[in-house]
Amino acid sequence: MSRGNILAGLLTVVALGACVAVYLHGANIPVLQPHGPVARGELWVMTVTLLLCAVVVIPVFVMLFSFAWMFRADRPRSRRWHMPDWDHYSVEMELIWWIVPSIIIAILSVIAWRSSHQYDPYRALGRGAPLEIQVVALDWKWLFIYPQQGIASVNMVEFPENVPVRFVLTADAPMNSFWIPSLGGQIMVMPGMTTQLNLLANDRGTYTGLSGNLSGRGFAGMTFAAQSVTQAEFDQWVASIHDTSLPLDSTSYKLLAKPSENDPVAFYAPVDSALYGQIVMKSMMPEHEMMQGMMQMPNGMMMNESSMP
Amino acid sequence: MSWSLIFGSLTWSVFPHNPIALFGAAVVVLGTIGAAWALSYLGLWRVLWREWFTSLDPKRIGVMYLIVASTMLVRGGIDALLMRAQQATSVGASQGILTAEHFQQIFSAHGSIMIFFVAMGMMFGIINLIVPLQIGARDVAFPFLNSVSFWLFAAGAILINVSLVLGDFSAAGWLSYPPLSELAYSPTSGVDYWIWSLQIGGIGSLLSGINFLVTIIKMRCTGMTYMRMPMFVWTVLGAMALVVFAFPILTATLALLSLDRTLGMHFFTAGGGGNMMMYVNLIWAWGHPEVYILILPAFGIFSEVVPVFSAKKLAGYTSMVLSVVGIVFLSFTVWLHHFFTMGAGANVNAVFGIMTAVIAIPTGVKIFNWLFTMYRGRIRFEAPIQWFMGFVVLFTLGGVAGVLLAEPPADYQLHNSLFLVAHFHTMIVSGVLFGYFAGIVYWFPKIFGFTLDRVLGRRAFWLWLVGFVLAFGPLYILGFMGATRRIDHYAASTGFQPLFLVAGVGALLIAGGFAFQIAQLVRSIRQRELHRDTTGDPWDGHTLEWSIPSPAPFYNFAVLPIVHARDAFWAMKRGRVPYQTHGFEDIRLPKNSALGILIAGFVLVLGFAVVWHIWWLALAGVVGAISVIVMRTFDEDTEYTIPASEVMRHDASVRHGIHTI
Incomplete structure (x- = not known):
């Protein structure tokens, strides 16, 4: 190691650092x-x-x-300094x-x-009642159900800015992970179980939502747009879906749940309010028992229970 | 008789279809045929069989481990290059060079191979070569079991490569989380290949762990108390204790998953009462200790080379021992940090986050002690010290990334991202692999009798180092940019591509580094007379392995040493304690045995048969393996004696310029 080598090494590090800085300036790093x-x-x-x-x-x-x-x-002084037995400082x-x-x-x-x-992730944000959005990871797309609004969307989720959003999540497909890096960290989604994630957007904008956990062939295409808008725009959006979309019930859900890749954004209204609970319970019991069981359950019970306290 | 009764689920459609997979299959088939032909042409089969395949000498077994591990490093490295090529090109309208499924098989194979058959293989290789020498023993506790372990390891490696030719490999990631890895979502035999190659290799590892644990506890030479053991032996003791406790968990987990897949049970399935979270817990209850199984021996190697090349004693030996023991215990208390995002409560996550951060304390203590070993030393910048310095820089930074990931809220934003991928590659490449490379360069002359070429070794090091920074630096940034791991395709608007291209260049440099290591080996062999180690002690070593001639004779020690101090050989050289002066004695060594390779062969048949549901063949494999084991128990003539006179004659012939005992 000569002085020249060390200098060259330092310069390389600085140059690399500068390249990284220039490249990242203005890049999107959520x-x-x-x-x-x-x-x-x-x-x-x-x-x-x-x-x-x-x-x-x-x-x-x-x-x-x-x-x-x-x-x-190879330094002359090293011989004088050398203390071979110095193995145990005080x-x-x-x-x-x-x-x-x-x-x-x-x-x-x-x-x-x-x-x-x-x-x-389970902790509620703010004092006001949160907007609840039920999320279902499918092969290979995200289904968002708005139980309060009675609408649903695929590969796109919209919510008003500065309103706490409570995502209640499950999967009707292999394990996955729900992640909107601009708004906050991820939570896993699993079939037969419900997890929760509370997020809030301070700014309007469109943020990328991701699928974090390998779930099979089409998983890389499982991205979605998370849009934070004004309350008025949100209300308008809900209304427009009610006006123009097809209903989501167990029949149309079965079609939707079939494996497909890189799905375009789609909307549904009205949405069967028991659908999410049925999806969660699907792997728990055979289908005919499930339908009976669901009828006896108080509405919304599934949603308030998390699989892990 | 119907086809399926004879061939199970094997059909003509199992041969690969797409060009890249076909090429992989061709390489495996032609490579095997080519190697077999070359061995026949050179007439080496007999030598190989007699001197190597059936050998129970841990030095021979160690070399075979290293050869298999290096071969698998090439395989895993090609997988890595394909992944880099795919991610650098598959953006926007372009789909890259691989289909999504093929890409997923490749990264699943890459991870499984690199951990199970490269890192574990190199580790057991070095342990086999060095541990008996360092503790002043002539052999391991169970020499035949050692052979069985190696051949099971090799059988696992073979089975994972058979999947290149027949059928496909798992596309469910290197740990195959259910329910993706269950029959419902992975109906082909790929996951079964994964299960059985890991199961077979894993049982080999478990048996090795038992073997070396007992070897270190029972076979140390006279005077070598626990607190006089070389630090490498201490770390191996810790790692083997972890193997013994952790690998049974892996064996059980894989067995349960295979019951799900083969017999339709429901341990981890989405329905039927299965619990996939149980699988994730179990696999990481093995998986986290596994990380320390790999890294502890690397720490041990650095604890050997830093004192030797600084011409000093290791600083803070007691602290180092305490930190090894601490790491062993703590490594079982952190597994949940691999899935903070699974939705456990804040208390649970916080406890595991804290335990994870606590492990950084003993690790940090080790780094400080290595640095203070350099203090007031006379440092020679031979290859092992280079690897050490590269390790400290990268490992410390990777460790910081690890502490970041240990804070659950930070982990929520970094988990499953390329930041995580960059973190664990930093730990495993710059920690584990650099450590093993340092160990291989350091101990090479003891095994082969000549040192490795310095110039090419230096080039290899710099290519690895720069290549590593370029390959994984961008991945840290990509993680912050929201790039998840395992994506085969991404949108152009993400801005990922330039960073993936840089990472690709880094991967090529690493490949270049490996090529230089091969060139280094070839040149060193050709110029071995130049690099011949005639003293048995080329580095002015501190420990017993340097007290015997190079290459180490097959009986290791002509006269078993008596140890009076830590750094036993250094103390002898400096006249602090007397050399061993006892006379020669008869040496008993194990006879070669072909039964180890035979047992592993039957187990390989069993694994292959279960993958393809060929039940008669599976039965044959089980019966065969058990029969051979029973056969071995009846063999009472397993050792031979070298008379003292013969030992003396041989010792005189190999001992030239060496300190006399």
């Missing part, structure tokens, strides 16, 4: 450009964690390169290597505990 309190909080957790880790990482890098440089064998010093990282991890643990509760 996780780093949050549009809602959840994504913002999650980014905050990342930032704090990163800074705390730097307390350990920077000394490690400084020590690695300076020790490598100072104590290289207990106090050794304790430092245990205690410093431990303190950082202790701080991180507090953050982990508090933030896990604060950004618990």
Whole structure:
């Protein structure tokens, strides 16, 4: 390792860093450009964690390169400095290597505990009643059911800005994961089970929604548009779907649920209010029993139960 | 008799159809035929069979592990290049070079192969080569079991490659989460290939784990107390304890999944009372310790090479031991962090997040101790130290990414993204693989009698390092951009493509790095007389393996050493403690046996037969394997003796410029 080599190495790193910076300037990086309190909080957790880790990482890098440089064998002084048996510094010093990282991890643990509760996907956002949207992952598309509005949409979800949205999710297909990076982190969806994700958009805009977990052939095409609009635009949108769409009941759902790839956006209205519950219960019992069972159940019971407390 | 009774579900349609898959099949078939022909032409079959395939010498078995693992590294590497090519080109209107299903098979195979047959293979290879030498033993505790383990590992590797020729491979990811991996969604035999190749290889690993655990506990030479063991042996002890506790979980989980698929049961299915979350928990209850099974020996290798090339004792030996033991226990308490997003409550997620962060403490302590080993040393920048420095830089950064992922709310935004993929590749490539490479360069002369070429090794290192940064740096950024893992196609508007192209260039550089390693090996073999290690101790080593001639004789130690200090051989060289002066004695060693390869052969037949539902053949496999095992138990003449005089004569012939004992 000569001085020239080190200089060349440093220059390369700087040049690479500059290229990355130029490239990323103006790029769309949703996780780093949050549009809602959840994504913002999650980014905050990342930032704090990163800074705390730097307390350990920077000394490690400084020590690695300076020790490598100072104590290289071809340096004349190295013979004089050499202490081959120095293997055990004082207990106090050794304790430092245990205690410093431990303190950082202790701080991180507090953050982990508090933030896990604060950004618990099941935790309701804000005081007002949330807009509930039922989500069904299908092969290979997303079905969104609005139980309060009686409409449904495929591969597109719309909600008013600054209104808490409660996604209640299941799958009628292999396990998947529901993710709108601009608004906040993901939750898994599984057949026969219900999970929840509470999100809120502060800004109007169209955000990309993703399918996170491999679910088979068409999974890469399972993206959807998540649109945050004004309340008036949202109401208008709901009304227009009621005017123009076909109903979604168990028959049309069966057609929809057939595997298909890269599906265009589609709308349904009105929607059978028991449909979501039927989908969740589908794998629990044979179909004829299910229909009987569902009739005896109080309406909406499924939706308020989560598979994991 | 009907077709299906004889051939199960095998039909003519199982041969690959599309050109790339056909090419893969052709490579496997022609490669096998070519290799077989070359061996016949050179007349090597007899030598191979007598000296290698039937050998119970852990050094021979170790070399065979490394050869299989390197071959599988090529296979997994080609898979990686195909994935990079697909993701770099499949944007917007272009569908890339692969179909979605083929792409999914390729990444499933890549992950399974790299973990089970490359990383595990290299690990067991190095352990076989070095652990008996470092503890002053002539063999492992159960030499025949060792052969069975290796051949089961090889059988698993063969079965996973058979899927290139007959049928398809799993397209459900390297851990095959149900219900995607269940019959309802994966009706072909692909997932069965996955189950059975991992099951067979995994049982081999479990048996090896037991073997080396007992070897380290029972076979250490006189005077080698636990606190005098070389750090590599300590880490292997930890890793093997993990193998013994973790691999049975894998075996059981795979067995349950295969019962679902083969006999129509409902352990993990979507309906019928199955619970897919149970599978995810079980597979990671094995999967997380597995990460530490792989990384601990790499830590051990660094703990050997840093002191040797710094001409110093390892700093903080006791701390290092404590951190190994700590990691072993903690590694069983964090598995849930692989699925924070599954919807567990905040308390559960927080506890597992905290436990995950806690593991960073012993790991950090290790890094500080390596750095303070360099402090006031005389550092020689040989290849192992290069790999070490590359490891510290990348592994520390990857570790930070890991701490980020350990915070559940951060994980919600990063899970299933390419950030995660970049993180675990940083840990496994720059942690595990760099460590094993350092170990291979370091111990190569002890096994083969000559050192590896420096110039080509240096080029290989820089290509790996730069290639790695280019291949995985962009993936971290892509994760923030919302690129999920395993996508075979994406929209042009995402802006992913330039980063995928850079990652592709990085992958090519890594391939170049591997090519230089092959070239290094070839050149070193051709110029072996130049690089001959006549002293047995080319690096001024600290531990017992350097006290014997290179290459290590088949009986390892002509006279079993007596250890008086940590860094036993260094202490002897520096006159701190006396050399061993006892006389020669008769040595008993195990005879070669063909039964290990035979057992694995029958198990391979069993695996293949179950994949294709050929029940008569499966039965033949089971009966065959059990018969051979029973046969072995009746064989009482399994050892031979080398008389003391013969040991003395052989020792004199291989000992030239070596310290006399």
